[in-house]
Amino acid sequence: LFNFKQLFSCHSPYEAFGIHQMLPGKFAIFVGGFPIVINGEVVGGVGVSGGNGEQDTAVGTAALTALQEYLASEGLDVITDADIKK
Secondary structure (H helix, E strand, O other), X not given: OOOHHHHOHHHOXXXXXXHHHHOOOOOOOOOXXXXXXXXXXXXXXXXXXXXXXXXXXXXXXXXXXXXXXXXXXXXXXXXXXXXXXX
């Protein structure tokens, strides 16, 4: 939902440092979760773990891009950016 690297770069090495305190009950304190948004509706999610935040984001974005390519022939739009608020 957010670009953690930009928002929390001052708190390296933890990309999402402190977000759980700013928005209680809304976030877990790790990077790697991506909503699947098809035609503007959240229909699921992708979870990635094992690398650092940048690596997990690259893998999650690649998964969304693959889904977008798969569903393009059906005329469905999939958001592939890690920051869905753009």
